Each structure stands twice: as C-alpha cells, then as structure tokens.
Amino acid sequence: EVQLVESGGGLVQPGGSLRLSCAASGLTLSDHYMDWVRQTPGKGLEWVGRTRDKANRDTTEYAASVKGRFTVSRDDSKNSLYLQMNSLKTEDTAVYYCVRGMRVTTVFYGMDVWGQGTTVTVSS
C-alpha cells in the first residue's frame, strides 16, 4: 500500500523555524514529483512547493508566499521528503500535507496520494 506519513508539526514562535518530514512507503520518492500543500483552519488549500524527480534533477518550485523562506528537499536513503520552514509568520499556521504529483507518461495531471497532514501553529 502506498502511504505518506508526515511529522514534525508543532507550535513555534513568529520568526522561528521548523522542519516537517514525510516518510514514504510503497513508493520510491525519487521517482516522483512530490509536493507540499497546506490548508489554513477553516479555509482552502494552498500549494506550497515541489521537488521534481531525480530524472529531472530534483529541481524545485515554490509559491510566492514562501519563496526564500521554505525549502523542499528529499533524502533518498531514507525515502523521505522534508519541508524546512524558516522565518515563520502567523499566516503560515496551517495543516501541511505531503502529496505525490501524479503523472501520466511525463505529464503532471494532479495529486493522487496524500498524507494525513501535520499541524503547524505559529504564535507567540
């Protein structure tokens, strides 16, 4: 069974840092585009960032709201994905999901595997 399990969420003060982890089973992360998506309390979904697969040199993309503060990375030896979050703001408070980007041949079409999410609260 394909499964993604996030961890690392918690309470952090504004300006602080946090690293989220996503452990994968049933799939090899380096073969896939992997994303982080967040959802603010009672509100909608926001795509945060992506790392492409090893074949595409692990290149990354970010939402404007987090660019320069957040970094998506992967450890292939642990089959894990990470989201390093620095200079956190209160508006970064959200549930963060680790997500697989689904491709048909080489075209990205959607997000087909989601973790259960981990909650990040930025507050003083």
Added chain:
Amino acid sequence: QLTQSPSFLSASVGDRVTITCRASQGISSYLAWYQQKPGKAPKLLIYAASTLQSGVPSRFSGSGSGTDFTLTISSLQPEDFSTYYCQQVKSYPLAFGGGTKVEIK
C-alpha cells in the same frame, strides 16, 4: 487564479449537482477535481478535466477546457456531502479554487 461557484450549496440525496470552476486564463484541460471530508486529506476525483480517477464512482463526471470547467454528480449520495476543490496543474503556482461545500438540504 481559479474561481469556483457556488461556494456553498444545499441539495438532497438523488439530486443532480453541478459545480463550476473558471480559470482567469486558458489552461487547456489541465484541471483536477478533489473531494475533501472534514478532518481528512483531499482525494483526487478527476484529472485532465474529464478523466475519472481509478475507484471513483461513475456518478462523478467532469467537463470543460480552456477557462470553464464543470464537476457534475449525477445522483447525490449520502457519502458525497463534502467540500470540492478544483486545481489547475498547467503552470506555477498550482492554484486551487476556493472550494464548494455541498450540504444536506
């Protein structure tokens, strides 16, 4: 940018339900639809605007291309009362629509 409408709808079991998603610029067929239940992660329903994800009931269908898209539930079932989101996957940022909450009338 994606605009979903309505943001809320009340319907009965057996009703035909239609949700629309409008893109601010053309995205061809690079649109996905998701269903989310309270406290759960979203679930992919439809990709490429009209292709049903494996395991999704056939009462769900999607249509459209360019800027205007539609998600239709042909006969609403009790388990379909959820929030639905569209997402464009053509270019960055991979934006989601604001969501449509479907509640029981």
